[in-house]
Amino acid sequence: MENNNSKQILFSIIGIAILIIAVVGVSFAFFTYSRTGTTNNVITTGSIVFDFDDPITNPSGQIAPETGLPESGTPLTLTNSEPKTDEQGEATPDKEKYGFGIDATIPDSLEDINYEVYVIAGDVPAGKHPAAVTNAAGTEVDEEPTDYVEKDRLSYEYIGLLVETDSTARNSSAESQGDYPVTGTGKVETRYAAGGDHTLEKEPGTAGVLIASGTLKKGEHTFNAYKLTMWIKDTLKVSDTDSTAPYRASRASSGVTGNADSKPVYSDLFYSLKVKIVAGSEVGIGG
Amino acid sequence: MNNQNSSKQVLLSIIGIAILVVAVVGVSFAFFNYSKVGEENNTVTTGTIFFNFTEGTGINLVNQFPMGLDAGKALKNDTTPNSVLAFSVVGHNTAASPIEYTIYALEGDAPEDETHTTKLSNYDVMLYLTGDEGATASTLTTNNISTPTTVGKLLEDQSGTSFTNTFDAATSLKLGVGQITGGSNENTTHKYELRMWISNDVQIHGENDTAPDAVNKAGVYSQDNFSKMYYSLKLHIEAATKAAQ
Numbered sequence: 282m283e284n285n286n287s288k289q290i291l292f293s294i295i296g297i298a299i300l301i302i303a304v305v306g307v308s309f310a311f312f313t314y315s316r317t318g319t320t321n322n323v324i325t326t327g328s329i330v331f332d333f334d335d336p337i338t339n340p341s342g343q344i345a346p347e348t349g350l351p352e353s354g355t356p357l358t359l360t361n362s363e364p365k366t367d368e369q370g371e372a373t374p375d376k377e378k379y380g381f382g383i384d385a386t387i388p389d390s391l392e393d394i395n396y397e398v399y400v401i402a403g404d405v406p407a408g409k410h411p412a413a414v415t416n417a418a419g420t421e422v423d424e425e426p427t428d429y430v431e432k433d434r435l436s437y438e439y440i441g442l443l444v445e446t447d448s449t450a451r452n453s454s455a456e457s458q459g460d461y462p463v464t465g466t467g468k469v470e471t472r473y474a475a476g477g478d479h480t481l482e483k484e485p486g487t488a489g490v491l492i493a494s495g496t497l498k499k500g501e502h503t504f505n506a507y508k509l510t511m512w513i514k515d516t517l518k519v520s521d522t523d524s525t526a527p528y529r530a531s532r533a534s535s536g537v538t539g540n541a542d543s544k545p546v547y548s549d550l551f552y553s554l555k556v557k558i559v560a561g562s563e564v565g566i567g568g
Numbered sequence: 569m570n571n572q573n574s575s576k577q578v579l580l581s582i583i584g585i586a587i588l589v590v591a592v593v594g595v596s597f598a599f600f601n602y603s604k605v606g607e608e609n610n611t612v613t614t615g616t617i618f619f620n621f622t623e624g625t626g627i628n629l630v631n632q633f634p635m636g637l638d639a640g641k642a643l644k645n646d647t648t649p650n651s652v653l654a655f656s657v658v659g660h661n662t663a664a665s666p667i668e669y670t671i672y673a674l675e676g677d678a679p680e681d682e683t684h685t686t687k688l689s690n691y692d693v694m695l696y697l698t699g700d701e702g703a704t705a706s707t708l709t710t711n712n713i714s715t716p717t718t719v720g721k722l723l724e725d726q727s728g729t730s731f732t733n734t735f736d737a738a739t740s741l742k743l744g745v746g747q748i749t750g751g752s753n754e755n756t757t758h759k760y761e762l763r764m765w766i767s768n769d770v771q772i773h774g775e776n777d778t779a780p781d782a783v784n785k786a787g788v789y790s791q792d793n794f795s796k797m798y799y800s801l802k803l804h805i806e807a808a809t810k811a812a813q
Contacts, residue, residue, distance in 0.1 A: 310808035310809060310810055311809060311810075312617050312619075312667065312808060312809035313806075313808045314669070314805065314806070314807035315735070315804075315805070315807075316621055316804070316805050317674060317735060317802060317803070317804040318621070318655070318802050318803040318805075319802075320623045320625070320653065320802065321677045321801075321802055322626045322627035322628075322653050322762070322764065322801050322802065322803075323626070323627065323628055323629070323676060323679055323798060323799070323800040324627070324629045324632050324688070324693065324764060324765065324766060324798060324800075325632065325679055325681070325683075325684040325797070326631070326632055326633070326684065326794055326795055326796070326797040326798065327630070327631030327633055327795065328791075328795035329633065329772065329791050329794070329795070330791060331774055331791060332774065332775070333774060333776070388631050388633075389631075390631045390632065390633065
């Protein structure tokens with residue numbers, strides 16, 4: 282009796298196995314192939330060098346005696362400035378100008394790269410000036426100030442700018458290659474080089490004002506140097522009595538009340554800018 | 569008298585034994601014989617089935633920078649040497665069932681130069697696989713790689729995040745599937761071309777510049793870091809034929 286049961290179980294297992302093979306067995310692969318290719322497909326990147334040297338050597342290209350290398354440049358710092366004519370501004374000596382440069386090596390595998398040079402608003406300088414004292418009606422009154430506020434930004438329309446290329450400038454990387462001054466064959470343009478509209482953007486922080494542009498040719502090492510100067514234009518008028526003047530000379534607390542109401546005081550003003558370089562395949566020249 | 573009786577007994581004994589032998593053994597003696605070999609051979613012969621994967625010269629693009637879609641798709645070995653990997657699969661399949669194959673990508677070896685030591689992100693590299701008519705019909709429409717796609721996006725579509733230099737059906741990057749139809753006594757060849765390039769979404773900025781926001785998960789690299797990068801992959805083919813039902 283037990284034998285019969287064992288046989289029944291065995292036959293059941295065999296039957297089920299046969300059924301499974303009959304149904305599923307079609308998915309058994311009788312031919313397989315597996316191979317990994319022997320070829321490495323490789324991309325390696327190229328080297329692009331694009332440096333904005335800010336500032337570079339003094340535009341006059343002096344060599345520091347102690348090192349034999351170009352002297353470091355410094356940003357423009359004009360204090361106690363007075364308005365100048367454009368002719369006077371453009372005649373600023375080179376050593377008083379701010380130098381900067383584009384130092385780039387563009388590989389052959391790329392297309393030419395265009396760049397544009399903008400000036401944008403700079404930071405507010407340190408230091409504060411006395412705040413105006415006003416009465417309940419908001420009118421400035423002749424009282425000693427009790428509060429101090431940041432300096433006021435001079436309106437862009439009174440700033441003159443001059444941007445020139447500087448063929449005498451040198452930079453340390455070019456120096457180290459024994460290959461300076463380096464010049465590319467790309468196109469170089471400056472703006473506001475003489476005369477014209479020496480104005481800046483009205484609102485700080487926007488794209489800025491285009492002052493120069495150029496092209497860096499592929500396969501070339503280019504060092505394009507610029508020198509920049511700025512001045513307060515002589516169209517700016519300061520008066521405590523002329524109501525058309527945008528600025529006054531004295532605050533109410535100094536006892537001058539003739540035209541003092543709410544206009545900025547000339548000595549409380551500043552202007553600052555920075556240079557911004559934009560480069561890339563989407564940057565167009567002369568836009 | 570006694571001798572005669574003895575002789576008869578011996579004779580009878582011999583006959584009896586003979587009869588017994590005949591009775592016992594003699595039934596196997598056929599009294600009618602027929603023998604003939606049939607003319608029909610009932611034969612099993614094996615079919616022809618083989619499959620092979622061959623590669624041309626691999627992609628070796630140096631001094632690369634981000635490239636647009638149109639330029640990437642237009643890469644040609646004639647104008648840009650070693651920019652396209654041509655490969656093919658050849659099958660000969662007389663069996664009823666097709667040979668089904670899958671094309672995978674595995675991580676390739678790093679270049680041997682000492683400069684390019686950092687691997688680009690999977691989102692930095694575009695892949696574009698095209699095939700001839702036979703290949704396209706069965707393979708590329710399934711996996712949609714006929715539209716240039718980053719490796720990272722392909723992995724995402726396969727619910728993966730990375731792949732290694734060792735084949736694993738679950739994690740290796742699947743580029744396409746195809747089949748060599750059965751029942752044919754001729755070779756069938758599917759030809760493919762693989763292009764890869766650095767995505768135009770990759771951004772390179774000056775050393776002192778603020779890094780811009782990433783686009784489509786592509787890398788943002790300083791010009792110095794970018795100059796030290798590479799990407800490498802190999803192909804892997806898996807093929808099988810299933811038994812007919």
